[in-house]
Amino acid sequence: MSDNNKNKDYNLEERTAKFGENIIKFCKSIKDNTETKPIKNQLIKSGTSVGANYCEANNASSKRDFRNKIFISKKEAQETKFWLRMSAAVVPEKADEARILWQEAHELTLIFQKICDSVDGKNK
Incomplete structure (x- = not known):
């Protein structure tokens, strides 16, 4: 985990890609067994999906499509939090x-919630 609060990359596409890479590295560092294997699989799926959906959002065909892809990125990040908690357990x-x-x-x-709020006109 090379990122720290002082050196965060604020290019969101790069940041989400690094996040996915760090999730993969984390999962590779955990030995496979009956408990860890399904958690690792889910963690890799959700953790890498955050950036993939963000990239899709940047090529959206409409404002609605953009918002939907951003919302999916948010949901995947939220799911990743769950699987990280399970991995720690x-x-x-x-x-x-x-x-x-x-x-x-x-x-x-x-961040993704703020983007959704902005698209929805809920900027405060």
């Missing part, structure tokens, strides 16, 4: 790493 020695990734997923969730 199953592999307690990875809890600190999971917490760092959870914080990034949380920040991305808030």
